[in-house]
Amino acid sequence: MANSVGLRRQHPTPNGQNMTSKNLKPPPPKVEKTVAEPEALPLPPPEDETHLAKRSSTHAEQLLALMDDGIPIYLFSRISSGHTFQSDFFRIQFMTFARVEGSTWLSLHGEASEWMNTRNCLQISVDHPSRSISFGPKSGVNFSPEISGRGLSGYAYSKAIDWLIQRYPEYRVLPSVMPAADQEGEDARNRRNKLLAAHGFDFEWEDSTQVHGRYYKAKARQLISGWETDKVSEISLNNLLSTLSRQDEERAELEHKLHSVQSQERALEISLQKEKQTNLILTGVTCFVLIFGLVRALSLF
Template identity: 70%
Template sequence: MSNRSLKTPPKTDKTASEPEAAPLPSPEDESHLAGRSTAQAEQLIALFDNGVPIYLFSRISSGHSAQSDFFRIQFVTYARAEGNRWLSLSGEASEWMATRNCLQVAVDHPSQTVSFGPKSGFSLSPEIAGLGLSGYAYSQAINWLKQRYPDYRVLPSVLPAPEAEGEEARTHRNSRLAAHGFDFEWDDSTQVHGRYYKARVRQLISGWDSAKVTEISLSALLGTMSRHDEEHAELQQKLHGLQTQEHSLETSLHKEKQTNLLLTGITCFVLIFSLLGALGFY
């Protein structure tokens, strides 16, 4: 057996052979994503302001790119009940707007993150603020996210301005978002300005006050229209019957009037001849 020296193989630097991870691309701009989205569905909704219904439409739009997905829900008012008539609403609440009366969500797949928008914060016009519509909007967005990206992280987003001034409105905004499961980071001790976020989408909670916000189904709407048509036809039939009775009464009155005139003429004729006979004219 020959005595050969055993050589130790040279050490290799494993870290040097591993390629560095490529940096993640920046999230796409929400305005760009909004421009790529298309309308998917519309829903008729009834809000109740002290028992008075306000009817509006919600429009859901979505879009996607190789890097992102996008979801938006918008609102536009139609009419408000004023006594026995409908009052069509005007102003910004009656128009589809890019950043007002809409809530949107941008999903970035490389970072597996979600951000709520618009960047300025979700806000509603005064005509439809404080009526439960915010909870409805967040519920629609949360349901959409949980069905698709339950393990994505929700990035901090700017808190929406309270729908009214004062501590009560601020407390209501914060409690509403907390009810959806969001956590907060504050810029001040008064908890007015800050951001809301969540570790995972699946931890968010959907749900809204159905006593304040009611979805009106197409079948229910068609049923209501059908009942109104039936009631209208019934009223028309009753009106036609009353008009027929009125015409019959007018005809009877006209005949009675003609008969009375004839009888009056005959009576006068008889009286005149009787008077002439009594005076000896014939």
């Protein structure tokens, strides 16, 4: 009998041959194939604000009164908006109508009396793919001298912020060019910066003098609405009609009083004319009597 110690267990091979356990190799581990995640598609560029403005239409107008040292300046505000698959657009524009001094209405002329696309307006472009907001025009908000520095900027930003908060409170406000100062000088820049800060904007400056820079906000809902109502007031249609009605009543009453006074004057003139004619007649008769008496007296001598 063969020595069992020297025996090696034989394993059959696939081709029928035997192989020892020493040459037996474990099967390779299974490699699970993973599906590569698709790369994120790049976002489309924001649509041009000029293109969006052309697609917008007017949906509201409001009569406003600006106070200039107690003298009102009347103007109209026009709100227009537009919509595409990618963007939304909002614009508020201003056009002056007249300046009132006492009972005199002085029509205003020049660029402030016309609807303009890049001056006397504030606009917003909303890009949905990036969930971002841009204030414009790109050159910065700029008002004509006739209406600048009278609280109109605060009114425009308040209307724009109200529109944003109602629709896109979670969108971020991208850095936008600082509006042009109402006039040159440090005081004008301080008023501009104070106005934007009051609306909740943050700043990034290009210089230490805080002349050039950009304003932005992380979320639109963090912005603050509100304007100086003592400088800018909205005139409602009901109030306007009530005022016109009251003025018509006052005018009718004045016309009635004037007609009454004129009637009294005509009656007085007629009475004076009659009295004058009577006096002339009496004077004539008196003269005739005197002359007749004088002739008669002379004839006696």
